[in-house]
Amino acid sequence: MFVDSHCHLSFPELHARLPQILLDMRAADVHQALAICTTLEEFDTVHALATGHDMLWCSVGVHPDNEGVQEPSVADLVQRAARPRVVAIGETGLDYYRLNGRSVADMAWQRERFAVHIRAARATGLPLVVHTRNASADTLAILKDEGQGAVRGVFHCFTETAAVAEAALALGFHISFSGILSFRNAADLREVARQVPLDRCLIETDSPYLAPVPHRGKTNSPAWVPHVAACLAQARQLDLHTVAQATTVNFQRLFRLPAWDGQAVPGAIQN
Ligand SMILES: [Zn+2]
Numbered sequence: 001m002f003v004d005s006h007c008h009l010s011f012p013e014l015h016a017r018l019p020q021i022l023l024d025m026r027a028a029d030v031h032q033a034l035a036i037c038t039t040l041e042e043f044d045t046v047h048a049l050a051t052g053h054d055m056l057w058c059s060v061g062v063h064p065d066n067e068g069v070q071e072p073s074v075a076d077l078v079q080r081a082a083r084p085r086v087v088a089i090g091e092t093g094l095d096y097y098r099l100n101g102r103s104v105a106d107m108a109w110q111r112e113r114f115a116v117h118i119r120a121a122r123a124t125g126l127p128l129v130v131h132t133r134n135a136s137a138d139t140l141a142i143l144k145d146e147g148q149g150a151v152r153g154v155f156h157c158f159t160e161t162a163a164v165a166e167a168a169l170a171l172g173f174h175i176s177f178s179g180i181l182s183f184r185n186a187a188d189l190r191e192v193a194r195q196v197p198l199d200r201c202l203i204e205t206d207s208p209y210l211a212p213v214p215h216r217g218k219t220n221s222p223a224w225v226p227h228v229a230a231c232l233a234q235a236r237q238l239d240l241h242t243v244a245q246a247t248t249v250n251f252q253r254l255f256r257l258p259a260w261d262g263q264a265v266p267g268a269i270q271n
């Protein structure tokens with residue numbers, strides 16, 4: 001079986017056809033997925049997905065790209081994290097890709113928001129889902145400062161260098177690969193994927209974005225995570241079964257989920 005460690009099922013493209021997506025997931029042998037929260041305003045919708053469907057769990061967090069939304073306090077995150085089936089803090093992190101005319105110095109609010117999430121992860125003991133884009137040095141520095149070695153988690157949709165992967169691994173983090181691994185111009189990333197220890201690798205779709213080859217450009221869904229697994233298997237010269245099993249066990253261990261028992265009933269809650 002496969003798991004999708006990062007998807008945005010509350011986004012309208014996916015939320016509107018959720019029943020079909022769950023059927024597609026089962027047909028593709030994808031039995032667990034983590035529905036990621038990106039604003040506090042969205043949390044109730046994401047949380048309802050996780051409490052309403054046995055295949056789904058959720059996070060609580062505010063994405064670094066979201067402006068003009070409610071700014072979370074540590075208490076806002078900790079309170080929501082105490083609800084059933086919330087298994088992670090995030091996604092959070094830093095994104096200096098869209099500065100829109102601002103300087104990196106102007107993004108202090110983003111660094112502060114990231115620090116708030118790290119404090120919530122420390123307070124709850126939950127793993128952190130980290131987004132980093134054009135900001136790896138600051139991301140790692142803040143994680144070190146605020147995390148104090150007590151925070152674990154995942155660098156999601158990894159597109160950074162081997163050196164950044166090594167630094168993230170040294171902090172105890174996992175590395176999650178997305179459909180980008182299947183893109184023709186991603187040879188460097190496939191080389192990184194070869195080097196990360198298998199027991200620290202996760203796979204994800206980041207759907208509705210980043211559909212893997214052969215679906216590139218379409219609306220992605222968790223049912224296509226096996227294509228990411230196949231790319232990881234090919235890059236590492238492993239068989240698909242080995243990669244599926246390792247990434248599933250890693251996911252369940254990191255987010256402390258029960259193993260899928262093979263006969264979950266739709267709507268039933270397993271923890
Ligand atoms: Zn992200």
Ligand SMILES: [Zn+2]
Nearest residue numbers: 006036091206
């Ligand atoms: Zn995301």
